[in-house]
Amino acid sequence: MIEPLPSGSVVGILGGGQLGRMLAVAASRLGYRAHIFEPGAAPAADVAHAWTRAGYDDADALRTFAASCDVVTYEFENIPAASLDLLAGAAPFHPNRRALEVSQDRLTEKDFLAGLGLAVAPYAAIEGPGDLEAALAETGVPAILKTRRFGYDGKGQARVTAREEAEAALATLEGAPAIAEGFVTFSKEISVIAARGLDGSVAAYDPGENVHVDGILSTTTVPAAIPAALRTDAVLLASRILTALDYVGVMGVELFVTRTGLVVNEIAPRVHNSGHWTQAGCAVDQFEQHVRAITGWPLGDGTRHADVVMENLIGADVARAPALAAERGVQVHLYGKAETRPGRKMGHVNRVTGPAR
Incomplete structure (x- = not known):
């Protein structure tokens, strides 16, 4: 204890x-x-x-x-x-230095996940224009070029739909070390929010189903429309990553659902946008879970008592907050940001759609 x-x-x-x-x-x-x-x-x-x-x-x-x-x-x-x-x-x-080192660099992250035997998209490093042709031969086209560091919400990325576009796409990354990733054919994108405590115990929430618009998360729906066996696989996969990193705290693990199983998209060593639904769906939300983990409290079990749809309020969407607040079962969270800008996350709402199924 x-x-x-x-x-x-x-x-x-x-x-x-x-x-x-x-x-x-x-x-x-x-x-x-x-x-x-x-x-x-x-x-x-x-x-x-x-x-x-x-x-x-x-x-x-x-x-x-x-x-x-x-x-x-x-x-x-x-x-x-x-x-x-x-x-x-x-x-x-907490979480530890190793978790940050892995997640800060997309190439290091892919190598780590592949080293655990987990499925990831085809990938190859690009140190400069001379690596581009070989990288795309490895990943195939279409592909997406990403900076290895500092990208988020669709930033630091460029799509390549034909080989003749590749040099121009790479130029938009302004010489930063990059990685090429092959496209993955998937039916859904899901994420698992999981936590590991100081005592090594692990607790995970049900996978949520994510929809992105312009590279930014728009909605997360729980439960994800996937078979029960796949939900279990997703939770076990996340637990495996946490344990391998000797992790303490909450982590978000983004996954693609494909015909052959789950492919890991990326990991985030922190509380995660796609876990905001836990505020309305669980007795212990992801934020309290993280604080519990790093301060030595017992972890909450993550049991879900409600079905929830989380919607991000992005840019001018925040003006809809009062009307949304009038709807039954809607929980509003505004972030107190002084300036509203296109693409900026200004808040979110959690809409309870019924008891847990």
Whole structure:
């Protein structure tokens, strides 16, 4: 039995966006105080105990931040390696450095997943234009070119539908180290949100079925319309990844459903957009689950009591929030962002569609 951190302890969160905001709220429900580290605008700071506004390369600020925290976690992956080294030596840090190293680089991630014997899309590294022809010979065309680092919500990507488009597509990535991925024919995209505790216990939520529009998640529907056996396979696959990384915290695992089984698209070593439905569908949502995991609490079992559709409010969609709030069974979550921009996640709604099936 691991003794949880005592009430009043400080949970440090790297990143001040909406995920950090919801983590801070979850931490408060367990009696913890949240300290946000974010160099820019920080919606999470509105609901936190403290905010350090400094760059991720500010070693003094990072040391002071770590000294004030009883445990440190993060809401996004792109934290500089030097900052990780400093933080990991100054306070308990979860999820661990290995998980970040794997997820920060798409090539490293693909190699890791393939090394576990998991199915992934055909892929090949591209260090420069001279690698392009060989890479596409490996993946086939159509393919998608992606920067190895710093891409999200469809950014840092370029499609290649014919070989004569390849050089121009690569040029849009502006010389960044890249990877080519072959297309996967799939019937659905699903994701599993799973957690592993300090004691090695694992708990997973039911897979959700995702729909993307313009590279950004639009909706997640639970339960996913897949056979029960495939749901079990997806959960076991996620558990395998967590254990291989000696992971502590919540992870999102995105999967393609194909004729031959499940193909891993990518992993995210943090709470995940496609897990927001847990706020309306489970007694313990993904944010509380993450806080439980990193502070030594027992994990919630993830049992679902309701069917839910999560819808992101992107850009001007946020204006629909009051009308949506008038609908029966709708739960509104707005992120407190001051500026509305096209493609920017401004909030989400969870619509309960009935008791769990």
